[in-house]
Amino acid sequence: DSGVTQTPKHLITATGQRVTLRCSPRSGDLSVYWYQQxxxxxxxxxIQYYNGEERAKGNILERFSAQQFPDLHSELxxxxxxxxxxxxxxxxxxxxxxxxxxxxxxxxxxTVV
Amino acid sequence: xxxxxxxxxxxIVQKGGISIxxxxxxxxxxxxxxxxQQFPGKGPALLIAIRPDVSEKKxxxxxxxxxxxxxxxxxxxxxSQPGDSATYFCAASMSGGYQKVTFGIGxxxxxxx
Numbered sequence: 203d204s205g206v207t208q209t210p211k212h213l214i215t216a217t218g219q220r221v222t223l224r225c226s227p228r229s230g231d232l233s234v235y236w237y238q239q240x241x242x243x244x245x246x247x248x249i250q251y252y253n254g255e256e257r258a259k260g261n262i263l264e265r266f267s268a269q270q271f272p273d274l275h276s277e278l279x280x281x282x283x284x285x286x287x288x289x290x291x292x293x294x295x296x297x298x299x300x301x302x303x304x305x306x307x308x309x310x311x312x313t314v315v
Numbered sequence: 316x317x318x319x320x321x322x323x324x325x326x327i328v329q330k331g332g333i334s335i336x337x338x339x340x341x342x343x344x345x346x347x348x349x350x351x352q353q354f355p356g357k358g359p360a361l362l363i364a365i366r367p368d369v370s371e372k373k374x375x376x377x378x379x380x381x382x383x384x385x386x387x388x389x390x391x392x393x394x395s396q397p398g399d400s401a402t403y404f405c406a407a408s409m410s411g412g413y414q415k416v417t418f419g420i421g422x423x424x425x426x427x428x
Contacts, residue, residue: 204358235415245359245404245418258415292358301410303349306358 205229208293208307215314220281223310225293227274231305232298233257234276236268239290239309251276252298280312287314318342319407321419328426334392336422338405341386345407349416350379350390353402362403363390366410395426 205228215221227234236248247260251270262268270276278291290311294304320339328334340348346367351359365372365379365388372379378391392399402423408416 204360206358237418244420247415247417250415260415294358301347301408303347303361303364304416306351306360308356308358 204305204307206231206293206295206305206307208291208310210310211308212311213313215283215312217283217285217314219283220279221283221312223278223280223291223293223312225276225278225295225307227276227293227295228297228305230297231295232274233296234270234274235294235296235304236262236276236278237292237294239292245292248278283312283314285314288312318417319405319419321405321422323422324420325423326425328392328395328424330395330397330426330428332395332426334390334395334399334424334426336390336403336405336424337387338389338419339385339387340407342407342417343386344409345417347408347410348379348381348388349406349408350377351404351406351418353404353421359404392424395424397426397428400424400426 207226209224232253235250238246248262250258265282268278290309292309294306349364350362352362353359367383376393381388402421405419406416
């Protein structure tokens with residue numbers, strides 16, 4: 203157990219629907235990062251939050267959004283899902299201060315049917 | 316824009332052999348270079364990392380070689396074992412600022428008996 207908790211582990215949804223993925227960072231970590239993993243794109247950075255504030259944005263679609271709550275858990279909202287939008291979504295966290303890399307959760311596998 | 320280029324994308328090595336994965340980066344502001352190991356169904360886990368003030372770092376059977384002038388670094392797995400079969404990602408980040416990690420495309424390593 204890495205200490206980063208992601209729920210649900212698997213999600214199957216229909217095209218056009220909206221889903222919410224949840225991430226609880228490791229205890230004491232203030233930064234949360236969301237990544238999308240697909241077979242041909244590797245790990246693509248989506249967005250970063252630090253202590254509730256958005257800090258960096260990557261290749262995140264406009265119909266995707268995220269937030270980090272006061273208890274530091276984060277949610278990634280994916281809407282108007284399309285066929286071909288199936289992917290693995292990972293959350294990672296890191297502490298403030300000197301950077302020693304991320305700790306990843308075990309991911310949410312999203313299947314769009 | 317692929318800031319970290321990784322090769323090969325797949326690699327088959329016999330048990331006991333040496334596995335070598337190469338990466339190159341473009342952004343000279345990167346100052347932290349981690350490698351992550353990912354098993355099927357799991358999130359990536361930090362394996363070993365190096366900062367550019369050293370040319371080599373060894374942890375057990377895993378060694379990172381770093382060439383700052385060429386902007387290249389590589390992972391060597393000595394005495395490769397079937398249990399090493401996984402996907403390996405090289406990555407790069409800046410330790411200051413937002414600490415976003417940029418990943419390579421990944422290398423799927425298979426160690427055959």
